[in-house]
Amino acid sequence: MKLNWSDVTPHRIYLDRRRFMAGSVAALAFAGQAQALTGRPSPLSTDEAPNSFEEITQYNNFYEFGTGKEDPARNAGALTIDPWAVEITGLVDRPGRYAVEDLAPENALEERIYRLRCVEAWSMVVPWIGVPLASVLNRAGLRPSAKYVEFETLLRPEEMPGQRRPILDWPYCEGLRIDEAMHPLTILATGLYGQPMPRQNGAPIRLVVPWKYGFKSIKSIVRINLREDQPLNTWQQMQPSEYGFYANVNPEVDHPRWSQATHRRIGAGLFAGREPTLMFNGYADQVASLYAGMDLRVNY
Numbered sequence: 001m002k003l004n005w006s007d008v009t010p011h012r013i014y015l016d017r018r019r020f021m022a023g024s025v026a027a028l029a030f031a032g033q034a035q036a037l038t039g040r041p042s043p044l045s046t047d048e049a050p051n052s053f054e055e056i057t058q059y060n061n062f063y064e065f066g067t068g069k070e071d072p073a074r075n076a077g078a079l080t081i082d083p084w085a086v087e088i089t090g091l092v093d094r095p096g097r098y099a100v101e102d103l104a105p106e107n108a109l110e111e112r113i114y115r116l117r118c119v120e121a122w123s124m125v126v127p128w129i130g131v132p133l134a135s136v137l138n139r140a141g142l143r144p145s146a147k148y149v150e151f152e153t154l155l156r157p158e159e160m161p162g163q164r165r166p167i168l169d170w171p172y173c174e175g176l177r178i179d180e181a182m183h184p185l186t187i188l189a190t191g192l193y194g195q196p197m198p199r200q201n202g203a204p205i206r207l208v209v210p211w212k213y214g215f216k217s218i219k220s221i222v223r224i225n226l227r228e229d230q231p232l233n234t235w236q237q238m239q240p241s242e243y244g245f246y247a248n249v250n251p252e253v254d255h256p257r258w259s260q261a262t263h264r265r266i267g268a269g270l271f272a273g274r275e276p277t278l279m280f281n282g283y284a285d286q287v288a289s290l291y292a293g294m295d296l297r298v299n300y
Contacts, residue, residue: 183287244299
């Protein structure tokens with residue numbers, strides 16, 4: 001059954017839920033700017049308290065808007081996100097251009113509270129709203145010959161000032177192996193904290209793969225391409241000795257310039273200290289079997 005906005009749980013009640021108390025004040029401030037989203041609670045969510053809405057939206061990496069942590073929030077307001085279409089190409093039976101609401105219809109949205117671990121050794125917990133990527137690929141008619149999924153971010157330097165400089169090879173590209181893409185934890189997110197996705201966090205639709213470093217979760221997607229060969233993702237192309245294709249969170253494999261054994265939790269306070277990093281960001285029980293027999297130091 002398709003829900004109408006009048007059928008959706010009131011935003012005030014949504015924000016009263018205990019696990020969202022940490023960010024309720026900031027989320028309420030945002031509520032007047034956009035229609036609320038409601039997602040079904042998921043057993044795949046962590047029971048850890050989410051970071052506040054302000055922390056999630058004011059401290060992030062989105063080089064298309066600048067390299068500073070505050071640059072995305074400062075510069076993303078000019079991004080046009082309506083209309084928006086995602087082109088699905090390659091090894092699918094039903095290629096074409098799809099609106100966001102077709103990929104992630106209101107009545108299919110789920111609430112996924114996930115840990116996020118950046119390759120820079122900081123972390124936070126984010127309450128995403130979205131749909132399993134597998135549901136999108138299945139509706140597009142995934143062909144058996146498809147072994148990898150390639151994603152591409154919007155290229156629009158007139159609205160994304162970071163793209164006016166050769167910081168990276170634009171547009172930003174990422175990729176997953178098919179079994180990673182079809183895993184139940186992998187989602188396409190269209191919102192957070194019960195609101196449509198903020199521009200600085202990847203509006204209107206982004207990938208979220210919680211057991212991998214954050215740079216794998218590509219933002220503002222305009223193209224999803226199914227292919228037989230492994231794509232070359234942007235950071236792997238720029239620095240292959242530092243950023244591999246898999247980019248699984250692994251405390252035993254350091255970045256060449258810093259340790260990955262611990263991380264700092266954003267918002268934990270000045271004297272909180274660093275936390276030990278868990279294999280696959282704490283999702284090992286769900287995803288370790290994807291990499292059985294692989295040398296994760298070679299396939300980093």
